[in-house]
Amino acid sequence: MGEEGDAGFQRDPSHQFVQVPPIPHRAEDPTVASGRLVVALVVAVVVSIAAFAAAVGEFFANQYELAAPTEATLGPFDLLVSRNLPPTELFIVALLALVGVAASAIAFEAIAAMMSISPRRNLLSRYRNPDAGMPEPGEVRITILVPAHNEEFSLPVTLAALKQQTRAPDRVIVVADNCTDRTVQIAEEMGYEAIESVDNVHKKGGALNQALALVLPDCDASDVIMIMDADTSLSPRFLEVGGQRLADDPELTAVGGVFYGEDGQGLIGQFQRNEYTRYSLQIRSRHGRVFVLTGTATMFRADALLDVAAARGVFIPGDTGNVYDTAALTEDNELTLALKSLGATMVSPIECMVTTEIMPTWRDLWTQRKRWQRGALENLSAYGITRATIRYWGQQVGIGYGTVALNLAILLMLITVLAVDQWIWFPFWVIVGLIFVAERVITVWRGGWKARLLAAALFPELAYDVFLQVVFVKCLFDIALAKRTTWGHVQHLESGGSP
Amino acid sequence: MTRAAGGIVLPESVLTSQWFILLATVVAFNTVVYLGLTLAKLIPLPKQFHPSRVRRWLKAGGIEIDEDSAMDDIPVRMLAESADPYENLRRGVAKRDIPQAFALVGGLIILLSMAAFITQVDNRAYGALVELVVGLIFLLISQILGRRDFRARVVMWTWALSCVVLVAVLSLEAVRSQTQTPVAYTLIVLTAFAPVTLAWRPSIIAAEIMFGIVIIASLRVQGNEDARLIVTAFAAIIVSFTLLRLRLVSLDALSDERAKSEALASTDVLTGLLTQNGLLSLMPGIAGIAERVNDPVCVMYFDVNELKRANDEYGVKYGDDVLRGVAKSIQEQVRVGDLVARWAGDEFLVAGLGARPDADALAARIQEAVRRTGVNLGRWPTTLKVGTAAGDPRKTTFEALLAEAQAQAIGRAGSEFSSIEGHS
Numbered sequence: 001m002g003e004e005g006d007a008g009f010q011r012d013p014s015h016q017f018v019q020v021p022p023i024p025h026r027a028e029d030p031t032v033a034s035g036r037l038v039v040a041l042v043v044a045v046v047v048s049i050a051a052f053a054a055a056v057g058e059f060f061a062n063q064y065e066l067a068a069p070t071e072a073t074l075g076p077f078d079l080l081v082s083r084n085l086p087p088t089e090l091f092i093v094a095l096l097a098l099v100g101v102a103a104s105a106i107a108f109e110a111i112a113a114m115m116s117i118s119p120r121r122n123l124l125s126r127y128r129n130p131d132a133g134m135p136e137p138g139e140v141r142i143t144i145l146v147p148a149h150n151e152e153f154s155l156p157v158t159l160a161a162l163k164q165q166t167r168a169p170d171r172v173i174v175v176a177d178n179c180t181d182r183t184v185q186i187a188e189e190m191g192y193e194a195i196e197s198v199d200n201v202h203k204k205g206g207a208l209n210q211a212l213a214l215v216l217p218d219c220d221a222s223d224v225i226m227i228m229d230a231d232t233s234l235s236p237r238f239l240e241v242g243g244q245r246l247a248d249d250p251e252l253t254a255v256g257g258v259f260y261g262e263d264g265q266g267l268i269g270q271f272q273r274n275e276y277t278r279y280s281l282q283i284r285s286r287h288g289r290v291f292v293l294t295g296t297a298t299m300f301r302a303d304a305l306l307d308v309a310a311a312r313g314v315f316i317p318g319d320t321g322n323v324y325d326t327a328a329l330t331e332d333n334e335l336t337l338a339l340k341s342l343g344a345t346m347v348s349p350i351e352c353m354v355t356t357e358i359m360p361t362w363r364d365l366w367t368q369r370k371r372w373q374r375g376a377l378e379n380l381s382a383y384g385i386t387r388a389t390i391r392y393w394g395q396q397v398g399i400g401y402g403t404v405a406l407n408l409a410i411l412l413m414l415i416t417v418l419a420v421d422q423w424i425w426f427p428f429w430v431i432v433g434l435i436f437v438a439e440r441v442i443t444v445w446r447g448g449w450k451a452r453l454l455a456a457a458l459f460p461e462l463a464y465d466v467f468l469q470v471v472f473v474k475c476l477f478d479i480a481l482a483k484r485t486t487w488g489h490v491q492h493l494e495s496g497g498s499p
Numbered sequence: 500m501t502r503a504a505g506g507i508v509l510p511e512s513v514l515t516s517q518w519f520i521l522l523a524t525v526v527a528f529n530t531v532v533y534l535g536l537t538l539a540k541l542i543p544l545p546k547q548f549h550p551s552r553v554r555r556w557l558k559a560g561g562i563e564i565d566e567d568s569a570m571d572d573i574p575v576r577m578l579a580e581s582a583d584p585y586e587n588l589r590r591g592v593a594k595r596d597i598p599q600a601f602a603l604v605g606g607l608i609i610l611l612s613m614a615a616f617i618t619q620v621d622n623r624a625y626g627a628l629v630e631l632v633v634g635l636i637f638l639l640i641s642q643i644l645g646r647r648d649f650r651a652r653v654v655m656w657t658w659a660l661s662c663v664v665l666v667a668v669l670s671l672e673a674v675r676s677q678t679q680t681p682v683a684y685t686l687i688v689l690t691a692f693a694p695v696t697l698a699w700r701p702s703i704i705a706a707e708i709m710f711g712i713v714i715i716a717s718l719r720v721q722g723n724e725d726a727r728l729i730v731t732a733f734a735a736i737i738v739s740f741t742l743l744r745l746r747l748v749s750l751d752a753l754s755d756e757r758a759k760s761e762a763l764a765s766t767d768v769l770t771g772l773l774t775q776n777g778l779l780s781l782m783p784g785i786a787g788i789a790e791r792v793n794d795p796v797c798v799m800y801f802d803v804n805e806l807k808r809a810n811d812e813y814g815v816k817y818g819d820d821v822l823r824g825v826a827k828s829i830q831e832q833v834r835v836g837d838l839v840a841r842w843a844g845d846e847f848l849v850a851g852l853g854a855r856p857d858a859d860a861l862a863a864r865i866q867e868a869v870r871r872t873g874v875n876l877g878r879w880p881t882t883l884k885v886g887t888a889a890g891d892p893r894k895t896t897f898e899a900l901l902a903e904a905q906a907q908a909i910g911r912a913g914s915e916f917s918s919i920e921g922h923s
Contacts, residue, residue, distance in 0.1 A: 017786040017796070018779060018897035094531050101535025106542060213784045214791075287546045310765075320765040321780035385646055405529035412526045415519065419509035432530060439537050 112391035113289065140224045140246050142239060142299065143171040145211055147204050151230035152181040159190050161233050167240035169226070173215065177207035204295075205324035205331040212305060212323045219302035228297040228354075235353035242299045242352050253304045253344035256293035257354035258283055268365065269358045270454050271464045277447040280350070288347040291395065293339070295332030297354040300339075308338045316341050317382045328382075330375030337379055340388035362467075369468060374475040381479075400476075403469040406462070518617060590651030597658045598645035604665075604691045605637025611684065629672065630684070633665060659705035662692045666709040670716030685713050767841040769819055770826035778840035778848060779897075785838065785850060786892035794852045797889035798897070799861065800904035801829060801847040804882045821881055828868035832861070848901070855889035858907060884908040 144162070148155055155174070162169060174187035174194045187194040195214060197207040208227065215225065224246055228234070234257070242255035258280045261273035283290055293300075305323045312318035316338045318325035328334035339346065359365040380396060383389045437458055444451040455461060513519055612630035640661065644654055666685045673681040689709060765777030773781070789796045803825055810818035822845065829847055830839050837851035862885035869881045886908030888900040 016896070017892040018782040094527075097528075097531045098535040098538060101532050102539040102542070105536055105539035106544075109539075109544065214787045217784050217788050282540075285540065286544055289544075319780065320777060321784070401532075405526075405533070408522065408529065409526045412522055415509065415513060415522075419513040432534070435534065435537070 108394060109391075112394065138222060138247060140222050140243050141171075142167075142169045142224045142226055142243055143173065143215060143219075143302075144169045144226045144228060145173050145175055145208065145215070146228055146230050147175045147177060147207050147211075148179065148183050148187075148230040149177045149204070149207075150179050150181045150183060152183050152186055154231040155183060155186055156190065158228075158230050158232065159187070159192060164236050165234065165239045166237050167243055169239060173211065174230075175207050175211040177204065202326035205326045205328070208331075209322045209324050209326065212309075213321075216302055216306055216309070216323075219306075221303055223302035224299050225302050225305060226297065226299040227295070229295065229356075231357055232296045233355045234297055235351065238297065238352045238354070241349050245347065245349060246299065246301065251345060252347060253301050253339055254293050254346040255299045255352060256290050256346060256348040257297040257352045258290075258348050258350055259294050259296055259354045259356045261358045262355050265358045265360050267454075267460075268360070268362065270450055271461070272358050272365070273447055274444045274451050274454060274461065275464075276356075277451060278443045281443055281446070283348050284350050288349050290346060290348040291336075291392070292333050293336045293346055293348075294354065294356075295330075296356045297352075298332070304339060304342075304344055307342055308335065311342055312338070328375060328379055329371050330379065333372075333376050334379045337383050337389060337392070341383060341386060343388075365467075366471065369471045370475060373471055374478065377475055377479055399469075399472055402465075403472060406465060406469065410462070410466070521617060593651045593655050594644075594649070597654045598641045600658065600691055601637050601641030601644060601661070604687060605634045605641060607687055608634035608637065608684065615680075629668070630681075633668060637661070637665075658692075662688050663705050663708050663712075666712050670712050673716050682713060682716055685709070685716075689713075770823055770841050772826050772830070772847070773838060773840035775840060775842055778838055778842075778850060781838055782850060782897055785852065786897075789852050789892050792852070795854060795889040796892050796897075796900065797851055797853050797855050797887065798900040798904050799833070799849040799856065799858075800842075800886040800888075800901065800908050801825070801849075801865070802884040802908055803845040803847075804884060806845040824869055824872040825865075825881065825883070828865050828872060832865050832868055853889070855887050858885045858887045861885050861887065884910070 146155070146158065151158075159172070159174075162172060172192045174183065174192055175197065176184045176187070176194055177197045177200055179196070184194045184196060195211045197210050200206040200210060202209070212225070219225070224243065226239075226242075238257065245255050246252055259276055260280065261269065261276045263269070265272075308316070309321050309323050312320050312322055312325065318327070318334075318338070323335070324331045325334050325338070336346070359368050376392070377396065380389055380392055385393055437456060440455040440458060440461060441452050444455045608630050612627040612634060615627040615630070640657065644657065649657075665688050669681040669685050669688070673679065692705070692709070764774050765780065766772070767774045767777075786796060788794075803821065806818055806821065809821055822841075825847065826839070826841065829849060833839060833849050834851060834853075837849050840848045840850075842848040862883055865885070866881065866883055869883075886904040886906065888903035888907065890900050
């Protein structure tokens with residue numbers, strides 16, 4: 001090889017300058033106990049809500065008298081219509097409760113947002129360099145890291161697509177992780193740098209850690225590291241908008257992508273696209289406040305990543321010196337929590353779109369969602385209940401409550417259908433149902449007519465929701481029973497160093 | 500769908516049964532919650548507040564931001580130092596499992612009150628409502644105790660007092676309604692109370708008060724034996740076992756966590772330098788840079804002379820001051836970017852890029868700097884042993900460099916050490 005450029009990265013893989021001391025692995029330590037706490041917490045909240053509902057119901061139960069339904073004709077159909085409305089007091093209580101729920105949801109959101117903005121943002125940076133104050137607004141330098149594991153087919157497309165960006169990246173490095181195909185050659189032939197991971201058993205997070213350990217020491221305050229998947233395509237203004245945001249606001253730590261599902265894969269694809277569309281709408285209405293900086297494409301300030309590496313094992317879980325916690329099942333969720341815990345601010349501008357892969361089969365979807373869900377729960381239990389994580393706990397409890405609520409409703413409908421002698425229409429409840437459908441349809445309006453049709457049909461999407469909830473319950477069970485079968489990787493590299 | 504054939508699979512009487520109405524009520528309640536959340540989505544949220552603005556608000560509101568305690572919201576337990584580690588551990592356990600016990604007891608009370616609602620065996624809807632409220636209060640307390648960092652003593656007393664109040668309320672209810680069920684509930688409280696607080700004095704006093712209340716109450720209730728008594732007793736046993744287990748797990752967790760945090764700590768508490776582990780975990784990065792810029796890696800080793808004597812003669816505090824002064828001086832004298840670590844008790848290590856520096860000159864510079872810090876106050880002259888080594892990270896290893904530097908410092912740069920270079 002030549003004397004310059006990439007040759008510097010080549011080294012004798014058998015030689016190791018320093019043996020980093022082994023550090024206790026998270027799978028062996030008792031965070032399982034706090035995983036059980038998640039279960040207990042969800043159960044406690046659900047039980048208390050149900051108990052409260054039961055108490056209210058008990059209080060009003062005697063006042064609820066059914067009036068005889070009347071016959072009505074609608075075109076060719078004869079309907080039995082009951083003009084029964086719930087008793088006025090109950091109605092008023094329900095309306096008040098409705099406003100109360102809305103108010104507390106907004107209050108929770110506002111409080112969580114206030115708590116997660118740490119006014120102490122630059123603490124760690126100051127420890128690193130006592131003289132460095134707040135960075136000045138100014139141009140940023142964007143380095144893109146593309147972790148790739150045998151991506152010779154998608155890599156050329158992704159790298160070529162980077163040329164379409166309205167603002168070009170300053171440096172692109174392909175991080176080849178245990179590749180057995182032509183990934184490295186392709187990257188180099190296209191004129192990009194490539195780093196190969198060495199003895200990496202920690203998948204994407206491990207490979208990125210190795211690459212970042214080489215890249216970060218040379219970075220200064222104006223450096224921005226973008227990490228994007230090899231099978232992701234960006235909207236053309238992603239780098240321009242993201243870079244501009246980071247340049248304008250020195251305190252902004254990270255800019256994440258808003259992800260959409262790619263086309264295709266029929267019904268199961270449409271389900272996922274609808275889900276992503278709703279999520280992006282949520283981000284939009286929250287002015288870009290995201291829950292998770294997506295692993296598919298996110299720009300980080302290099303300084304922030306250094307902070308994370310320094311804080312691991314001290315303030316936040318993980319091994320000191322590593323940007324990514326390799327014990328986490330979902331690295332992007334974990335890194336988001338890490339950054340939030342250190343007081344970072346982050347945003348996902350709607351212009352920064354990424355198109356992400358759609359799971360083609362139910363089995364793939366099951367695996368993917370189980371990994372996400374389990375990862376999210378485990379990361380939360382590793383971080384505990386803190387200012388930064390309170391919103392995420394709220395989210396998980398919300399999923400738990402939603403699971404109970406939806407399945408109870410389905411159970412109620414099922415029993416009613418099985419036991420009813422004659423179907424009676426309640427206009428009041430029909431209107432409630434229509435509000436439900438309208439909400440489902442409007443939230444996917446951007447997704448096109450296919451999305452709207454699917455949402456209007458209601459029941460397929462309910463079934464999809466139940467599917468996701470089954471994943472959630474399964475994860476809770478696995479955590480409660482401390483099952484570790486889903487750890488897909490080898491524990492350590494002891495076997496490599498035989499005497 | 501207009502005239503669905505029904506009533507075949509299930510009898511229509513299901514629709515008017517009490518549990519179905521309960522189910523319907525719960526679903527209706529959930530609907531209200533859902534509609535409320537939908538309503539909340541329609542209300543636009545304000546734009547993200549900029550942290551600098553929040554800082555200004557806080558300043559305007561007269562709220563001081565104590566930057567040194569900035570990470571207090573992140574669970575770094577066991578940072579508080581105590582003379583008695585066992586006492587410390589017990590306090591830790593109290594803080595950890597009392598909130599959990601609160602949650603568990605609260606949840607069980609709610610469940611039982613719901614069971615009383617549904618079965619309606621004895622007409623005690625009012626009593627069940629009281630229990631429900633008590634259960635919710637317990638859950639609330641568990642959340643408050645679990646989230647805020649209260650002192651262990653406060654947590655323990657809250658637990659003891661709450662249990663006494665609960666037992667009193669239940670006993671009063673038993674006497675009022677002349678049923679035994681509430682007395683049975685006190686069993687839950689007592690069994691939950693025992694394993695959590697057995698070790699503390701307040702708990703023994705509280706336990707005696709509670710037993711007294713229960714005995715008086717049961718004397719005043721003449722009731723028939725009830726199957727629920729057995730169920731409750733069973734529940735109480737399960738609770739006590741669960742709590743004992745939780746406690747064991749917590750103890751394990753604490754000792755493991757301490758071991759792990761010691762293994763992981765990257766910053767030395769005394770000097771603020773890196774620890775041995777901290778330096779080692781950063782070395783691959785240094786080696787990587789060195790490889791790329793074709794520079795050797797250099798290692799400087801420092802050993803404070805006769806620190807033990809200083810500790811013996813002037814006290815450990817003085818010894819610590821000396822170490823801090825030396826640490827500060829080393830940090831001042833090495834180049835920006837060099838990694839400085841407290842390697843072991845009185846040994847320091849600096850690693851960085853570049854050729855091997857002259858050990859004697861370095862020693863003189865640092866000794867001069869230590870003198871200027873005024874740390875020894877002339878009582879005891881601080882002197883250092885210094886050794887340096889450098890090598891190409893592609894050829895040598897960190898261990899070899901360290902051994903070479905140490906050997907030079909000790910002053911016997913013999914053949915057995917210098918020949919290490921070249922091994923891999």
